[in-house]
Amino acid sequence: MNTPLDRAEPLIAPGHSACVGCGEVLGARLCLDAAGKDVIVTGATGCLEITTSRYPESSWRVPWIHSLFENTAAVAAGIEAALKALGRQDEAKVIAHGGDGATADIGLQALSGMLERGHDVLYICFDNEAYMNTGVQRSSLTPVGARTMTTPPGRQSWGEVIPKKNMPAIVAAHGVPYVAVASVGYPQDLQKKMKKALAVRGPKYLQVHVPCPLGWAFDTSLTIKLAQLAVQTALYPLYELENGTVTEVRKVGRRLPVEEYLKPQGRFRHLLRPGAEKELALIQALADANAQRFGYPPLSSVTVNK
């Protein structure tokens, strides 16, 4: 039922105020273009909302509503209920989007309610691994070792110490039929998952890894490269969970050591100085565990280019 992709007119129009190299707005554009025009979208407070909807302008070429930071899933449930009650359920697919903070922290309760009640809603979490809109504070999806404004490295700290919350597993535990992890580093894979998700009736969840040049402190030309490195190091494996079981894992040609991913990012710079070997080893161990779980090839030894 979706209209074919019109390359000349992405459904998120240019002219928004996202930073150069913003992974989040790119991810949103890819998702929406895969979904097509026949959608109603609701978004949480956060960078994506702010950069695309300054009155009197809007980048959204589809019907879109922003309410608050933590209620996106509930607003989506209301939209879906209204479409049903009005006999308009064939008119549009309902999509909710939120950042990692909106999804895994403050909006987790509303999300859980929406999932548990089985609304026909696709929830997309754009994971840039911190509260970027308020100036880079940690969220429960901030990875171990990362520097944020509220997990600063200091004389007694190496940055974030709590491992990233396993949101896909939490969502799957609600009995959600389709859960997928995707990345802007792999656009076709992302769009394939979007389409697959939208073909499923009931709640579905897509978590998209979206590098943030400002918050992670990397060169704006590296967004895609870093997104790919996160996958290649097994720090951010891409997979699908259908009815709770892993059905697909995105294959990587060779697995890279985590330093490859950490090195270009200012948020991990303190880990690459002498003295941080233990912390670095911990991050490699997290990647190794992922690699084992998702069947990655053994670690390639690469020559580090200076």
Next chain:
Amino acid sequence: MVVLSQKSASLLHMEVLEGSRAVAEVVKRCRPHVISAYPITPQTHIVENLAQMVADGELASEFVNVESEHSAASVCLGAAATGARTYTATSSQGLALMSEVLYNIAGLRLPVVLTCANRTLSAPLSIWNDHQDSLMVRDAGVIQLFAEDCQEAADMHIQAYKLAEDHRVLLPVMVAMDGFILTHTFEPVTIPTQEEVDAFLPPYQPLHYLTPKAPLSMGTWCEPDKFLEVKYMMHQAMEVALTLIPQIAEDFRRHFGRYSGGLIEEYRMDDAQTAFVAMGSLVTTIKDTVDELREEGHRVGLVKIRAYRPFPTQAVARALEGVERVAVIEKAISIGGVGILAADIKSALYGRERPMVGTFIAGLGGRDVTKDSLRWIMERLEEGATLQEFVDLNLSLIGDDEG
């Protein structure tokens, strides 16, 4: 009392119903597309009744059983933005949790109708009635109508939809009814038929709504050069509501044969020297007390505030013209301040020949306000009461009765 004012035709529909049931019966006849609520005493019976109606196939609403009041209001928000008529109900802590969303609903100009079964706020935990909850969201842009009895509560819901959905208003409307005192009391009420309600309340015609057929963005943010204007427009909509509330009440009278609306009600105010001002079910006790005091020769009357937001400044000023003393009875407290309702009353009287206005904090956390309490208030007022008095305060409880 209610019976006497009925047209004989509507006597046919009269039943003895619990207040919550009466509200559920009329909400059903308003045909909301989406209902979403979260249980909290004393609101529960309203939504339980509605759930049963849906379960029995009497009501074709989507009933969304959410995990919190924040989500209940958010579901209504999303549904209203999609073009649906919506309903929710809550109390106390639930309204506090909803408050963020209520501001948002009002700012988005969505005509959600909700009931507040008035209950105080914790701590100390108390499930009993006062008006602290409604008054907490005074400034959100939610129209607030206070009901005196079950009939009025029921009738106000029908009028609430008409008011909220008027394209000149498009604001949420909250019908406030005293928890337990009204929600759990059985009174004779006339429940209109579906046909009668349909004839009064047309289907909801949204001005804007979310659809791929005509994409629009809602809930965009704005810079300081535009924000004030949005609030100004909301304020103007409230001013329109000020004129529409009495008109809708008149219209309601034509359809249903009773007047249960309007901004204020004046009771025995002709030649009154002393006036009580109050909201909600307490008004009935005041009316009885006024009758007794009148018999004893006191020139006393009552101004009942039905519309609290928008506040009927002009009507209140007119009603209190020439009165010497006013006792504002507050079922809420601004801790560290002086009277919440009294502030509105005083400001309505500013710049005029002003009566003495006393603020009386009474009935908090469900304490009864009796005729004796009201007589005490009268006496204090005549003695020249201080700025703010606490009615039936028991100082021995806090070991402060000696000195």
